[in-house]
Amino acid sequence: xxxxxxxxxxxxxxxxxxxxxxxxxxxxxxxxxxxxxxxxxxxxxxxxxxxxxxxxxxxxxxxxxxxxxxxxxxxxxxxxxxxxxxxxxxxxxxxxxxxxxxxxxxxxxxxxxxxxxxxxxxxxxxxxxxxxxxxxxxxxxxxxxxxxxxxxxxxxxxxxxxxxxxxxxxxxxx
Amino acid sequence: xxxxxxxxxxxxxxxxxxxxxxxxxxxxxxxxxxxxxxxxxxxxxxxxxxxxxxxxxxxxxxxxxxxxxxxxxxxxxxxxxxxxxxxxxxxxxxxxxxxxxxxxxxxxxxxxxxxxxxxxxxxxxxxxxxxxxxxxxxxxxxxxxxxxxxxxxxxxxxxxxxxxxxxxxxxxxxxxxxxxxxxxxxxxxxxxxxxxxxxxxxxxxxxxxxxxxxxxxxxxxxxxxxxxxxxxxxxxxxxxxxxxxxxxxxxxxxxxxxxxxxxxxxxxxxxxxxxxxxxxxxxxxxxxxxxxxxxxxxxxxxxxxxxxxxxxxxxxxxxxxxxxxxxxxxxxxxxxxxxxxxxxxxxxxxxxxxxxxxxxxxxxxxxxxxxxxxxxxxxxxxxxxxxxxxxxxxxxxxxxxxxxxxxxxxxxxxxxxxxxxxxxxxxxxxxxxxxxxxxxxxxxxxxxxxxxxxxxxxxxxxxxxxxxxxxxxxxxxxxxxxxxxxxxxxxxxxxxxxxxxxxxxxxxxxxxxxxxxxxxxxxxxxxxxxxxxxxxxxxxxxxxxxxxxxxxxxxxxxxxxxxxxxxxxxxxxxxxxxxxxxxxxxxxxxxxxxxxxxxxxxxxxxxxxxxxxxxxxxxxxxxxxxxxxxxxxxxxxxxxxxxxxxxxxxxxxxxxxxxxxxxxxxxxxxxxxxxxxxxxxxx
Numbered sequence: 001x002x003x004x005x006x007x008x009x010x011x012x013x014x015x016x017x018x019x020x021x022x023x024x025x026x027x028x029x030x031x032x033x034x035x036x037x038x039x040x041x042x043x044x045x046x047x048x049x050x051x052x053x054x055x056x057x058x059x060x061x062x063x064x065x066x067x068x069x070x071x072x073x074x075x076x077x078x079x080x081x082x083x084x085x086x087x088x089x090x091x092x093x094x095x096x097x098x099x100x101x102x103x104x105x106x107x108x109x110x111x112x113x114x115x116x117x118x119x120x121x122x123x124x125x126x127x128x129x130x131x132x133x134x135x136x137x138x139x140x141x142x143x144x145x146x147x148x149x150x151x152x153x154x155x156x157x158x159x160x161x162x163x164x165x166x167x168x169x170x171x172x173x174x
Numbered sequence: 175x176x177x178x179x180x181x182x183x184x185x186x187x188x189x190x191x192x193x194x195x196x197x198x199x200x201x202x203x204x205x206x207x208x209x210x211x212x213x214x215x216x217x218x219x220x221x222x223x224x225x226x227x228x229x230x231x232x233x234x235x236x237x238x239x240x241x242x243x244x245x246x247x248x249x250x251x252x253x254x255x256x257x258x259x260x261x262x263x264x265x266x267x268x269x270x271x272x273x274x275x276x277x278x279x280x281x282x283x284x285x286x287x288x289x290x291x292x293x294x295x296x297x298x299x300x301x302x303x304x305x306x307x308x309x310x311x312x313x314x315x316x317x318x319x320x321x322x323x324x325x326x327x328x329x330x331x332x333x334x335x336x337x338x339x340x341x342x343x344x345x346x347x348x349x350x351x352x353x354x355x356x357x358x359x360x361x362x363x364x365x366x367x368x369x370x371x372x373x374x375x376x377x378x379x380x381x382x383x384x385x386x387x388x389x390x391x392x393x394x395x396x397x398x399x400x401x402x403x404x405x406x407x408x409x410x411x412x413x414x415x416x417x418x419x420x421x422x423x424x425x426x427x428x429x430x431x432x433x434x435x436x437x438x439x440x441x442x443x444x445x446x447x448x449x450x451x452x453x454x455x456x457x458x459x460x461x462x463x464x465x466x467x468x469x470x471x472x473x474x475x476x477x478x479x480x481x482x483x484x485x486x487x488x489x490x491x492x493x494x495x496x497x498x499x500x501x502x503x504x505x506x507x508x509x510x511x512x513x514x515x516x517x518x519x520x521x522x523x524x525x526x527x528x529x530x531x532x533x534x535x536x537x538x539x540x541x542x543x544x545x546x547x548x549x550x551x552x553x554x555x556x557x558x559x560x561x562x563x564x565x566x567x568x569x570x571x572x573x574x575x576x577x578x579x580x581x582x583x584x585x586x587x588x589x590x591x592x593x594x595x596x597x598x599x600x601x602x603x604x605x606x607x608x609x610x611x612x613x614x615x616x617x618x619x620x621x622x623x624x625x626x627x628x629x630x631x632x633x634x635x636x637x638x639x640x641x642x643x644x645x646x647x648x649x650x651x652x653x654x655x656x657x658x659x660x661x662x663x664x665x666x667x668x669x670x671x672x673x674x675x676x677x678x679x680x681x682x683x684x685x686x687x688x689x690x691x692x693x694x695x696x697x698x699x700x701x702x703x704x705x706x707x708x709x710x711x712x713x714x715x716x717x718x719x720x721x722x723x724x725x726x727x728x729x730x731x732x733x734x735x736x737x738x739x740x741x742x743x744x745x746x747x748x749x750x751x752x753x754x755x756x757x758x759x760x761x762x763x764x765x766x767x768x769x770x771x772x773x774x775x776x777x778x779x780x781x782x783x784x785x786x787x788x789x790x791x792x793x794x795x796x797x798x799x800x801x802x803x804x805x806x807x808x809x810x811x812x813x814x815x816x817x818x819x820x821x822x823x824x825x826x827x828x829x830x831x832x833x834x835x836x837x838x839x840x841x842x843x844x845x846x847x848x849x850x851x852x853x854x855x856x857x
Contacts, residue, residue, distance in 0.1 A: 049811075060579065067426075068433075068580075071429070073427070078799075106574055107576045110577060111580065111582075112579060112581050113564075113568070113577070121564070122564045122568075122582070125560050126553070126557045130549075130553045133552055137549045
């Protein structure tokens with residue numbers, strides 16, 4: 001009977017654990033996709049820099065590692081930004097533009113790996129590890145508490161004790 | 175001559191280090207203190223020896239010996255003298271020598287302490303320090319030699335070796351390529367030494383921990399002996415990170431101070447475990463608990479320090495394949511694996527001995543909260559570690575590189591940072607062993623009410639972003655709790671001793687520097703958090719191309735383009751310097767000069783922002799592009815960075831707090847807190 005209940009508790013904990021991991025992975029890590037309406041072709045010169053940078057800030061060129069595309073000063077990155085402007089003028093959405101670059105240069109142009117296939121691991125492992133860690137910490141705390149006798153009920157209040165302790169310490173150092 | 179001297183001395187230092195390791199082990203085996211003493215002298219000798227080697231490099235750098243590959247790659251005739259000296263850590267091989275020099279300085283300093291009470295630890299401390307030093311010396315001597323000369327093959331190709339290969343001619347150019355312009359900033363001159371100091375000083379607590387594990391002296395002695403080393407290491411690491419942030423803000427031209435770059439993260443990871451260690455070690459000192467965990471943390475910190483150096487030095491970050499091709503990559507990997515395995519095996523061997531002396535009684539006790547603090551720091555570490563290595567794993571498994579950039583880290587660590595802030599608010603009020611909701615409630619209600627007043631003020635001011643409100647409320651809570659702690663202590667002292675409040679405060683902090691130094695650090699974190707929230711949540715930016723006399727608007731700021739001048743300087747730079755006027759709410763507030771420097775030698779551009787800095791905000795202007803000849807039109811990018819200066823101010827307070835906590839006491843020994851006796855003993 002006891003063994004049964006232990007097993008069910010364990011099962012419940014495992015379920016919670018998987019649920020929390022999945023939830024954390026889904027809510028914290030996966031950015032919702034924002035679809036944009038297609039607009040007609042316009043003169044690229046009328047596309048403001050801010051519109052280009054809004055897309056470029058989440059992209060990296062394969063050469064300038066660790067420098068986001070919107071602030072990279074190289075000629076190659078300048079050309080990429082102009083290409084984004086061109087694609088925006090053609091009426092492409094942010095997703096379509098990013099998809100274009102991914103197709104040409106691979107997933108590495110995105111600031112985050114797209115949540116698919118092997119890339120899922122990047123999003124799942126940290127919350128999974130955190131939940132495992134939290135579980136261990138919780139278990140350690142419980143085992144510590146279980147092994148400790150109950151404390152006296154007439155504990156001194158925090159302020160009294162604080163002043164008393166402080167005085168003791170200061171006395172020793174005087 | 176100087177190159178041969180420097181290289182020869184390095185070889186001798188390696189031999190001395192290997193001798194020290196051997197002598198120490200032999201002394202242990204034979205139980206002969208003579209050999210251990212000899213090993214101690216060997217360790218002491220490494221510092222003057224590497225000093226000679228480092229001075230040789232500096233001599234070569236300053237006198238422009240461009241036949242030396244390293245000198246050629248990091249200096250040039252036009253560089254000022256002080257930059258030629260600091261170029262020592264401007265390139266890979268020189269920086270490794272500098273690393274060894276600092277390591278030997280710390281190892282030598284350890285040998286000079288009084289060892290009477292800790293004789294049995296000494297041989298193992300020597301072994302660990304010298305093994306680490308010997309590993310880095312081997313890297314320098316065999317793979318990253320800063321004294322290697324350049325030789326020209328008949329095909330015109332250049333090779334770098336110490337001695338002349340057959341069929342080559344000496345190659346001695348008249349000028350060098352010069353230091354990477356990005357590294358010429360004062361922040362970058364001080365930043366690497368600070369980080370290295372942090373890295374190498376963490377070797378000492380690790381060495382003592384390993385010595386304690388091997389000898390079985392797993393009580394608190396090793397922690398007491400290394401308390402100040404850990405704090406000093408942490409101080410330097412923190413300083414290095416803050417200076418690195420300032421450098422990025424001033425030089426990299428992207429309007430921020432932290433880009434979650436793998437190189438930054440490499441230095442950040444040991445800081446995370448080090449911070450967790452500094453908190454967790456208090457539980458062991460006060461309560462005799464978490465002994466195993468502290469061992470694991472100090473081992474992790476050591477190996478993350480090596481791992482950080484490996485990440486930045488092996489080329490693994492650009493491609494996992496370059497790691498396999500580089501000579502030092504696999505060596506680093508082997509060293510990390512070896513030290514981690516041996517260290518963990520030692521921990522498991524002493525597993526029973528490292529059992530806790532005490533039990534916890536309350537989930538709200540300070541030890542519980544410190545445990546949660548450790549969990550959060552480890553959570554951030556996992557995010558950082560995984561984010562850095564995932565692109566490599568992905569490349570290895572799927573043959574496709576991916577980028578794990580700032581959005582990932584910000585989303586993943588944001589909630590953990592907020593949780594840490596919350597803990598900083600309540601942990602100082604909880605007591606060791608036993609704390610209840612009522613006792614915490616009684617202590618915290620006043621600071622909480624004050625923080626709610628701040629929250630109400632923020633709402634009235636029109637702030638509606640949930641993240642900002644939560645973050646700012648938490649920073650207010652931590653600030654009030656910390657100040658309340660100072661007030662309570664000073665008031666108690668004033669009442670019992672009749673001292674004036676400022677005197678009571680001063681003496682209070684002076685008598686328990688660790689606790690109040692820690693609180694000052696918390697206040698520093700509060701100020702830094704204010705700046706971080708300011709720039710993360712409220713930063714705005716715009717970019718536009720404007721004609722002369724034209725203007726760009728961002729919020730209540732207007733910037734007008736007045737002029738642009740292009741000219742060459744004596745130190746081989748081409749400078750394009752714009753002049754812009756800044757208006758706030760229609761009122762003129764100043765002129766800024768954003769510029770772009772182009773370094774002819776290294777063919778590298780550098781964007782230097784024009785910044786109007788106040789405690790309220792920074793108006794940060796970058797010159798992005800301009801019409802080369804007419805300069806009639808120019809493109810500017812402007813950022814409005816609210817509260818960002820609080821990051822640097824907080825940094826000063828943070829460092830000051832660490833200095834207070836680490837400041838030596840008159841007795842020369844780390845301050846010893848009496849063992850807790852009462853039911854609610856505070857730190």
